[in-house]
Amino acid sequence: MINYILKRLMYILLALFVIVTVTFFLMRLAPGSPFANERNFPPQIEEKLNETYGLNNPWYIQYKDYLIDTATFNFGESMKYKARSTNDMIAESFPVSLTLGIEAMLLAIGFGVLIGVISALYHNKFPDYLATSIAVLGISVPSFILAGLMQYFLAYKLDIFPTAGWNGFIYSILPALAIAFSHAGFIAKLTRSSMLEQNSSDYVKMARAKGLGKWTVVFRHTLRNALLPVVTYLGPLTAGVVTGSFIVEQIFAVPGLGKHFVQSITNRDYTVIMGTTVFYSIILLFAVFIVDILYSIIDPRIKLKGAKK
Amino acid sequence: METRKKVVEVKDLRINFKTYAGLVQAVRGVNFELYEGETLAIVGESGSGKSVTSNALMKLIPQPPGIYASGEILFDGKDLVKLTEKQMTKIRGNDIAMIFQDPMTSLNPTMKVGRQITEVILQHRSMPKAEAKQKAIQLIDQVGIPFPEKRYNQYPHEFSGGMRQRIVIAIALAADPKLLIADEPTTALDVTIQAQILELMKEIQKTSKTSIIFITHDLGVVANVADRVAVMYAGQIVEYGTVNDIFYNPKHPYTWGLLGSMPDLDNDAEELLHTIPGSPPDLTHPPKGDAFAARNEFAMAIDYEQEPPMFQVSDTHFAKTWLLHPDAPDVAIPEIVAKRIRTFAEKEAQYND
Ligand SMILES: Nc1ncnc2c1ncn2[C@@H]1O[C@H](COP(=O)(O)OP(=O)(O)OP(=O)(O)O)[C@@H](O)[C@H]1O
Ligand SMILES: [Mg+2]
Numbered sequence: 001m002i003n004y005i006l007k008r009l010m011y012i013l014l015a016l017f018v019i020v021t022v023t024f025f026l027m028r029l030a031p032g033s034p035f036a037n038e039r040n041f042p043p044q045i046e047e048k049l050n051e052t053y054g055l056n057n058p059w060y061i062q063y064k065d066y067l068i069d070t071a072t073f074n075f076g077e078s079m080k081y082k083a084r085s086t087n088d089m090i091a092e093s094f095p096v097s098l099t100l101g102i103e104a105m106l107l108a109i110g111f112g113v114l115i116g117v118i119s120a121l122y123h124n125k126f127p128d129y130l131a132t133s134i135a136v137l138g139i140s141v142p143s144f145i146l147a148g149l150m151q152y153f154l155a156y157k158l159d160i161f162p163t164a165g166w167n168g169f170i171y172s173i174l175p176a177l178a179i180a181f182s183h184a185g186f187i188a189k190l191t192r193s194s195m196l197e198q199n200s201s202d203y204v205k206m207a208r209a210k211g212l213g214k215w216t217v218v219f220r221h222t223l224r225n226a227l228l229p230v231v232t233y234l235g236p237l238t239a240g241v242v243t244g245s246f247i248v249e250q251i252f253a254v255p256g257l258g259k260h261f262v263q264s265i266t267n268r269d270y271t272v273i274m275g276t277t278v279f280y281s282i283i284l285l286f287a288v289f290i291v292d293i294l295y296s297i298i299d300p301r302i303k304l305k306g307a308k309k
Numbered sequence: 310m311e312t313r314k315k316v317v318e319v320k321d322l323r324i325n326f327k328t329y330a331g332l333v334q335a336v337r338g339v340n341f342e343l344y345e346g347e348t349l350a351i352v353g354e355s356g357s358g359k360s361v362t363s364n365a366l367m368k369l370i371p372q373p374p375g376i377y378a379s380g381e382i383l384f385d386g387k388d389l390v391k392l393t394e395k396q397m398t399k400i401r402g403n404d405i406a407m408i409f410q411d412p413m414t415s416l417n418p419t420m421k422v423g424r425q426i427t428e429v430i431l432q433h434r435s436m437p438k439a440e441a442k443q444k445a446i447q448l449i450d451q452v453g454i455p456f457p458e459k460r461y462n463q464y465p466h467e468f469s470g471g472m473r474q475r476i477v478i479a480i481a482l483a484a485d486p487k488l489l490i491a492d493e494p495t496t497a498l499d500v501t502i503q504a505q506i507l508e509l510m511k512e513i514q515k516t517s518k519t520s521i522i523f524i525t526h527d528l529g530v531v532a533n534v535a536d537r538v539a540v541m542y543a544g545q546i547v548e549y550g551t552v553n554d555i556f557y558n559p560k561h562p563y564t565w566g567l568l569g570s571m572p573d574l575d576n577d578a579e580e581l582l583h584t585i586p587g588s589p590p591d592l593t594h595p596p597k598g599d600a601f602a603a604r605n606e607f608a609m610a611i612d613y614e615q616e617p618p619m620f621q622v623s624d625t626h627f628a629k630t631w632l633l634h635p636d637a638p639d640v641a642i643p644e645i646v647a648k649r650i651r652t653f654a655e656k657e658a659q660y661n662d
Contacts, residue, residue, distance in 0.1 A: 202414040209367055209409075210429045210480070211402030214394075220428075221417050299419060300464040 075275035086275035116191025138185025322380035353541035423461035
């Protein structure tokens, strides 16, 4: 187990290195500069700025500096906002995104599994058709359209929820729903088909032959096995929730990391892009890693490679 | 012998399935009875309705698509067909237990084997968990698995196929059932393991008074385990009798076919394996008359017109073929079947010496 974890950590470092490198060169390829926005600076000032931030150095020096800065988690100050370090920005906005993300994941998993189980238990009956329709709807409607619709109807017209902003739990509901909906749909479909597959398997019949009630069979036997594919989906789900938050945070004006990330790219705010990219990468890589460990805990048949007994 | 208790009596059981292709008449009027401590073997080709019959006894036929079209299943004098799902849960696993065909899939892969056994005990008996655990360990030991304490805490994938089937048997025995239904319990295992499992089942039968319904398509197994045999064809029992009746005095041409197609391990394999020509009828449209007529080399005109009744051959022996009608011509048993019967007799004589 220890062996396995160490090996995985090595891979994560390697992956991070590749991501940092690719981001660096992509940023260099993209036209524009942090200071080439609306205002036109006099050339002298721009020259001075470029010098301060080391943008005049040859690419390999810049690359080396980036690598060192990244390795020490010193992403420097924002090039756009004065006296704001990237680390501060992350520390400030990440808790917001984390709250939103966790809420969205709980909603996605909770509703997804619930809807999936219901439709499997009422296979080819009305609740199944209803649940499947909702799930397909969820999968096919993009989150930004859903976000806009909910904002218009639930917040603006009916005034049940605040339209935008971030000021307590009630503000998080609509954005979390917008992010969660399509994932809930996907998880529901996954749970349904996996439940149906398990339901027709011999051990479920055997459990019934033991005299267990219908619901005991579902909760004690079917569900755990049926949820294995859902656990596999948790990795992509994390990624989806993170990327989903980029757009949804914009729409609902949530001061989260996703909003900063998107803005930093439009602004060519190199240091912030770098910092957030590395940060997101770490989160995603660890999410996948944790899912793998979780999977081996839930399914006793899986022995982690490299983990000799 | 007269005072033996009747455990199960099945009367005119009919099970249909609603499918897109039409109504499948999987079981078409099955009758049999089973006494305490007795083993009944149900034999027949694939698709003859053996599994449907055995699942029907447990009320494990999914409804829909399954339909209990008619009949009674009297268990201890109570008709199971009429019981509600809730009442059935008290009988399943407790009074009637089941052993499935494939031990590789009939255990829950993510639950420890021990818990899969105690689960049955705790469901039907009120006892502390520790005591249930003791009983489970004792059961694992009883079905012949070494290191039962260690095995108790293992998962199914840590067991071989034969060992898993032993666990399945332990689960079936956990609540001391009155009736054990074994649906081809050895088909998925290799030959040596098969023999061990059969031995185990015979031993169990000796020590408890459990009645067993043993389903198989292998007549060779039947002679070993059964007291009585029901031969099934196209959803009906076509011949019914004691093991001796079926092996030494078979009356139905289908039984002849089965006996003729038994692989004979001792023979020098110079003779070809005989098979019954043709294939079973489509049960959505069962043929008029005798369902076996189309494959029966001795079929008579009436076989295509009218379904034969059960003719009584002796007190214990019945067969559903027009050949037993007083007006039917005398048909001699095919030579290869007669030869088989002579080998059985010789072997038995040797065995008894
Ligand atoms: N759920 C179902 N829906 C439709 N038809 C079914 C269903 N279950 C069984 N049948 C039909 O019932 C008939 C009898 O099947 P059964 O499983 O009892 O055969 P069997 O004698 O056990 O064969 P095998 O030796 O292959 O196990 C088959 O024709 C099968 O197609
Ligand atoms: Mg079968």
